[in-house]
Amino acid sequence: MNTKMLSPREVIDEAIRAWRQHPDAISFNQVEGFVRQILGWREYMRGVYWAQMPEFEHTNSLQHTRKLPGWYWTGDTKMNCLSHAVNQSLDLAYAHHIQRLMITGNFALILGAHPDEVDAWYLGVYIDAIQWVEITNTRGMSQRADGGLIATKPYCSSANYINKMSDYCRSCHYDPKKRTGERACPFNSLYWDFLDRHRERFAGNFRMKMMYRAWERKGSEEQVAILERAAWVKEHVEEL
Ligand SMILES: Cc1cc2nc3c(=O)[nH]c(=O)nc-3n(C[C@H](O)[C@H](O)[C@H](O)COP(=O)(O)OP(=O)(O)OC[C@H]3O[C@@H](n4cnc5c(N)ncnc54)[C@H](O)[C@@H]3O)c2cc1C
Ligand code: SF4
Structure with a gap:
């Protein structure tokens, strides 16, 4: 098709x-x-x-600028969900929708990867990646570079969702329940960091109000600790 x-x-x-x-x-x-x-x-x-198109190809409404980690091209990471999704994608040129949206796409989104980098990866990796059906899914649905044209809220999540929907976390180096500390799952601090960074844009979104309320409830001491962990994760992303 x-x-x-x-x-x-x-x-x-x-x-x-x-x-x-x-x-x-x-x-x-x-x-x-x-x-x-x-x-x-x-x-x-x-x-x-x-x-x-062609404007869609240059959208970057969240102004994300980071490089996609090198392990997207090797699968060499201790994060079990990402290692599995990336290795499978490299081996089979296929991943199912939730692997694309909630594992590889979600991580790139909350990390703040540039949509050009994300597009290049999806276009390079999948057997079904023809631009018209790839770019609308990556820039639009997954990276929200289109400013919300395709989806009503960003598809971002912490480890909680991945743990509920899969058995990856059971045998992971990282702890899906922890937000701070050496073994804390990187998805957790990056998730809250993403919400905090884009508060102005998303706090008024009806579908995200509950998440922002949960963030406020954490209190400033825990918020600072989570944001510090996120800063460390971003700086050491190649080693995760
Ligand atoms: C970040 C990201 C990138 C993607 N890149 C591509 C891509 O390059 N090429 C591609 O064909 N699909 C892409 N998709 C859509 C979707 O993940 C695949 O079409 C899906 O994995 C196909 O699996 P399936 O046959 O089990 O789908 P099912 O869920 O069984 O759906 C049946 C059919 O519906 C169509 N379909 C379902 N969801 C979508 C969707 N969001 N967009 C377009 N068609 C859909 C497909 O033709 C699919 O075969 C992407 C999704 C995401 C989140
Ligand atoms: S703990 Fe985190 S990195 Fe490990 S599999 Fe679960 S979600 Fe992925």
């Missing part, structure tokens, strides 16, 4: 035809989810691309 050898209409019609023919083997939820992804997300991204 990305190379236009198949039309999305053909794919959707065929999926619905198969579901009608084999209602016992394919549930309604399955076919609905699949059709929604193609029609709702994939075609939505195509529309955004054609409506917003």
